[in-house]
Amino acid sequence: MAEDLVLDTAIRDWVLIPLSVVMVLIGILRYFVSKLMRSSNQVPDPKMVKEGQVIIRARNLRAAANYIPAKSFRARRVYFNNEENGLLYVPKGQAQNPQAQMFSDPNMAMDMMKKNLSMIIPQTLTYAWVNFFFSGFVAAKIPFPLTQRFRSMLQNGIDLSTVDVSYVSSRSWYFLNLFGLRGLFSLILGEENATDDTQRMMQMSGFGFDPTKSLGAEKDSLDIVQHEWALPKFERRAEAVLKKLVS
Amino acid sequence: MVSKTEEDQVNRLESQVENGGGGEWEYLCLVRKLKLRRSYNVLKYGLSILNDPKKRSAIGPEEWTLYEQVAAAAMDCQRLDLAKDYVKVLLEKFPESKRVGRLEAMLLEAMGLWEEAEKAYSSLLEDNELDPVIHKRRVAMAKAQGNISGAIEWLNKYLEIFMVDHDAWRELAEIYVSLQMYKQAAFCYEELILSQPTIPLYHLAYADVLYTLGGLENLHMAYKYYASTIDLTGGKHTRALFGICLCTSAIDQLTRGRNKDDKENLQLAPLSALALGKDYKQRAPNKVSMLASTLRSLKLSS
Numbered sequence: 001m002a003e004d005l006v007l008d009t010a011i012r013d014w015v016l017i018p019l020s021v022v023m024v025l026i027g028i029l030r031y032f033v034s035k036l037m038r039s040s041n042q043v044p045d046p047k048m049v050k051e052g053q054v055i056i057r058a059r060n061l062r063a064a065a066n067y068i069p070a071k072s073f074r075a076r077r078v079y080f081n082n083e084e085n086g087l088l089y090v091p092k093g094q095a096q097n098p099q100a101q102m103f104s105d106p107n108m109a110m111d112m113m114k115k116n117l118s119m120i121i122p123q124t125l126t127y128a129w130v131n132f133f134f135s136g137f138v139a140a141k142i143p144f145p146l147t148q149r150f151r152s153m154l155q156n157g158i159d160l161s162t163v164d165v166s167y168v169s170s171r172s173w174y175f176l177n178l179f180g181l182r183g184l185f186s187l188i189l190g191e192e193n194a195t196d197d198t199q200r201m202m203q204m205s206g207f208g209f210d211p212t213k214s215l216g217a218e219k220d221s222l223d224i225v226q227h228e229w230a231l232p233k234f235e236r237r238a239e240a241v242l243k244k245l246v247s
Numbered sequence: 248m249v250s251k252t253e254e255d256q257v258n259r260l261e262s263q264v265e266n267g268g269g270g271e272w273e274y275l276c277l278v279r280k281l282k283l284r285r286s287y288n289v290l291k292y293g294l295s296i297l298n299d300p301k302k303r304s305a306i307g308p309e310e311w312t313l314y315e316q317v318a319a320a321a322m323d324c325q326r327l328d329l330a331k332d333y334v335k336v337l338l339e340k341f342p343e344s345k346r347v348g349r350l351e352a353m354l355l356e357a358m359g360l361w362e363e364a365e366k367a368y369s370s371l372l373e374d375n376e377l378d379p380v381i382h383k384r385r386v387a388m389a390k391a392q393g394n395i396s397g398a399i400e401w402l403n404k405y406l407e408i409f410m411v412d413h414d415a416w417r418e419l420a421e422i423y424v425s426l427q428m429y430k431q432a433a434f435c436y437e438e439l440i441l442s443q444p445t446i447p448l449y450h451l452a453y454a455d456v457l458y459t460l461g462g463l464e465n466l467h468m469a470y471k472y473y474a475s476t477i478d479l480t481g482g483k484h485t486r487a488l489f490g491i492c493l494c495t496s497a498i499d500q501l502t503r504g505r506n507k508d509d510k511e512n513l514q515l516a517p518l519s520a521l522a523l524g525k526d527y528k529q530r531a532p533n534k535v536s537m538l539a540s541t542l543r544s545l546k547l548s549s
Binding site: 046049050053054056057060061063064065067068069072231232234235237238239241242243244245246 | 376377407408409410411434437440441442444468470471472474475477478481482483514515518519521522525
């Protein structure tokens with residue numbers, strides 16, 4: 001039953017374009033506000049930096065272990081994993097819950113709150129505004145056909161069940177803009193902008209840079225590594241190279 | 248490490264600017280991003296931009312970064328008057344800034360006032376323990392004053408925190424070699440090989456240090472590392488080829504009279520001698536006879 005609804009061009013002029021323009025402007029505003037609010041407490045914790053570097057060094061050791069002589073490798077492994085003062089050794093008592101640590105650090109908690117707020121509040125406000133002003137009518141037609149499953153998602157304000165699912169409400173236009181304007185923002189604002197909502201959401205789920213756990217993990221994997229000196233293989237390869245060169 | 252495309256880009260921009268085409272600002276931005284040290288060019292082009300008020304306003308708020316960059320370049324080229332002017336301008340604009348404080352301390356260092364600079368750096372470090380630039384400047388200052396052991400101490404402290412900085416490890420290794428502390432230098436080169444195992448330079452340096460340390464085991468290891476250098480450079484590295492020959496003759500000298508079990512491992516020597524001969528014939532034909540006599544004297548000792 002695909003009857004073609006003719007949508008008033010006034011909808012395009014007064015709904016779609018203003019909505020996009022408003023979202024772009026809000027995004028730019030948010031970017032500048034977040035830049036202003038970014039406090040200068042960027043001083044990284046020296047312990048965290050050192051731990052990060054230790055982890056990288058341990059990882060390098062694991063990766064290239066076969067390139068250094070066995071004695072040096074073993075010496076380094078002891079240096080890292082030694083029970084008392086090895087770099088990677090984390091005494092049981094200190095393995096804190098990183099969440100607790102983060103909340104007890106007031107600066108970090110403030111930072112997280114600020115970031116969350118700057119993300120959530122404009123979104124909520126804009127959504128409420130869209131709902132209030134632009135609901136109850138068909139806003140646009142999606143150019144490709146959709147199944148009935150999408151009806152509840154895309155046609156929220158429209159209470160007619162016979163309308164083709166391709167005709168969507170302005171709420172769906174709002175969501176489309178929300179996710180789609182990221183590319184536009186990176187053009188306008190340069191690469192680092194605070195409007196990467198979706199990226200931020202993904203980051204939040206994988207939060208919790210836990211140095212203690214990763215140290216323990218590195219220690220275990222370092223324990224497992226078997227040292228197999230690769231240099232004799234190099235010697236044979238060098239022979240082949242030279243033979244080819246000389247012949 | 249600068250990638251090949253970026254290097255090409257920098258060179259292209261440099262030649263373009265030198266020949267009078269535009270693009271100075273791009274060149275300066277690229278040099279800043281890649282942290283290259285082209286102070287003479289930076290100074291020349293930076294001055295041309297800064298002295299021209301039209302161009303200066305065209306770059307807007309980045310002008311202060313340009314001031315910082317040109318001030319550092321001026322210090323490198325010993326134009327201390329220019330550097331002082333720029334630092335003053337920056338101080339007026341940003342009175343309490345740490346970056347400007349750092350630049351000021353660098354100016355003191357460039358002028359040769361070591362103690363004031365040392366004091367300035369220490370106070371800056373108290374505020375911000377984790378600024379690698381300040382640490383490195385302190386090391387450089389100690390080295391410039393000839394205080395090598397102080398340089399080693401500061402560098403070790405720096406490396407305790409930032410253990411992944413391979414340039415720092417390399418600097419430390421070279422200092423140790425200059426002091427003939429070869430075991431420590433070997434440790435540093437091992438760190439470098441660990442972090443970047445495919446760079447033949449580090450293998451070569453490690454092999455050199457091992458060969459200098461001497462002792463049969465070290466000589467065997469040096470031999471293997473020269474071999475890996477040859478492998479990594481496709482057999483074209485003259486120094487590595489020579490290294491193989493020298494190692495072989497040294498090992499021969501030490502194992503003279505013992506049972507010759509592991510003699511068959513040392514097959515690289517004749518091959519590398521041949522490769523050397525070929526290379527010399529191509530590139531330095533008048534030295535071929537010298538090469539031949541040297542090789543013969545090495546082999547004679549076996």
